[in-house]
Each structure stands twice: as structure tokens, then as C-alpha cells.
Amino acid sequence: MAAEDDLPGVRRAERPGRPGAPPGPGPHRRHLPRPSLALAESRAHRELPTWLYHFTWGSAAHCIEIPFTFDLLNAERVTAATGPQPPQSLAEAMHGAWVAFIRDLAPGHSGPRCTNRRRTTMTWDVVPEALDDPLSAEGGAWTTP
Template sequence: MARAVSRLFTARTGLPATAAALRELSDDGLLDLQDRLAEPGPDREGLPPMLSLVPFADGELIPDPVLDALTTGDAGAGVPLMLGFTAHEFNLIPAPTPTPAAGPDGRPLPVSVLLGGLGLTGDRAAAFAETYTNTDPAGHFGQALTDLPFAFDLLDAEGVEDAAGPTPPRALATAVHRAWVAFVTHQDPGPDWPAYTADARTTKIWDTTPRTERDPLAAVRGIWLGSK
């Protein structure tokens, strides 16, 4: 796979697929090359539908594919994991088939299904589940990616008003950003956000008034796992 993608990259861009050829390129330059690599065409038959400039397992520098290392080896064992989604994730993106983060009805999959699909059981990762549900009359909040300006506390950044409306709640951005920083720094988002476990399934709900709920996606999980 790595050789096939490297050959495609070189054929489409004229550059060798080496670190030396890419090291001095700007971010925009790399993104342009990635877009050219991802374009459809008969020369990419048999390759994954989505290609990006990412490392492939070569057996030496990267001994195993990431998914295999997570599910069959010790990579990541005991490393806390934060999973999150917006209440209407992917609703703005038409898709012919269900996306990995949503079920057939467009509703987000429960954490247990996502972890199970990766082969990660509760004893392999401490998961902190979260969902963003804030909505306004124009329907700005809760769509895909609208959580990012809150996570990075960048409500004044260019384009945020188009995605989050003219008056996004700044207190919410402060709270979300604080939790993210705490998680990155200490692997714990704080005492008001307990870990998700198979017994409690506690989930942080980021709304105008943040809160935690016990198993808020019980009905969805029941549909996917065949339980009530």
C-alpha cells in the first residue's frame, strides 16, 4: 500500500515521496499536494477512497499499522482517550453510506460502539465522552466542527460567526477550553467530568449550562447492540 501511494504521489506531483522533498514546504504547499493526491482518477484504482499525507507502516520505522498496534499490541494501553461529537454531527454533509461516527439515522454512535469497532474495551483506555448540544434559532450550534472554536477558545477567529452565529456563548468556550487544556496537561479534564465506564457511561454535555448525564445514548446503543 505504501509503495502504491508513493508511486501515485510522485506521478501526480512530480515530487519524490520522501521526507527530504517535503520538509521545506509550507503548510499550504503540503495541503495542495494532499488535495492532488486525493483527486479521483483511474490511476488510483484499488487504493482507499480517502488518501492523505500520513505515515504508512513499513515494518521498520513504523513496525505495525496503527489500528493493529492499538487492538493487538500494547500501544496506547492505559492512555486516556477523549471522544466527542456534536449533537448533529455530519448533518450538513450528505453521505451515501453511514459515516463512522453516525448510525443509519444520522445520530451519533454511542462510545461503546465506537470503541468496540476499534477493538478497544473499557480496560484498554480511559474514555472521556462528550457531546455538544447547544442550539440557537438559526441552527448554528451542534453541527459538525462547531465545537472547535469552543475547544480552542477562538470565538473571534475568522469564519466563526458563519458557523457559530453572531453571539456564541463565551462562558461555554472558556469552560470547554479549560477542560481540554486540563486533559492535555494532566490527562484528566477535571472533577466535574468523570471518566466514561461500562457501568456508568457518564457523558459530559456541553450546552449553555454544561452538565453530565448518565448514559444519554442508551436508546441508540440499544438499537445498535440489539438490547433494550
């Protein structure tokens, strides 16, 4: 496997505008979405309710979104992974969407569902937003017919 420095654009020394935040995406992050995208595309092809999300804030550490999902930014050792002062507003928005999804079977954000025609994805960052197909480069080998 190539060293991280040999993979341009994969890992950044510091996140722009986020002093003290952990480094950006590592090479492992490029492979994680592929099976999830295949599953989402399969569900969308059968017109089953499907939503995608992509957590882009902070580091690419595996499961970094968990303290945001459960609104536990004050939990012990969270800042070791997130860096100092992770955005509470992001935790509240993401937690609210998951609570709505559990309660109503639909996330409480304004992003539309992923369909056979549009791979709309809720992108969770300082300002969450729904984007059309932000992971298109990730899905190539996993797209369904």
C-alpha cells in the same frame, strides 16, 4: 433518505431560548456518535480511562464545537456557523477541559469517567453538566458484549 421534515424531533427551525442561533440537529448527527460510543464502551469494558462528551449547544453542524474547544469564538467567520454572540463562558469551560486533558490526561471538569457500568457523558451546553447515558438511543446497534 427521508427529508428532514419527515424525521420528527430531528431538526428544529429555531433553538428555543436562542434567537438567531442556527437550526438544531440534522439527520446526520444521529449517526455520528455510534462508532465513538462503540470505542468508548470497548475501552470502558477493559477498564481503560475513558471520558465521553456531547456538544449540544447551537447547531448540529459538523465540527461546530471546534471554535469552543480552542476558545476561538472571535476567529473570522465563526459567527456564520454559531450565530451571533456564542457563549464565551462555554468556550472557556470547554477549552479548559481540553487543556487539562492534554496536560493531565484527565479533563478538568467534574464529570466522572465512562465505565462499564455507567456511560457518564459531559454535555457541553450553555450550562455544561455530566449526564448519565444521554446518548442511549444512539448506541443500540453499537454496544459491545
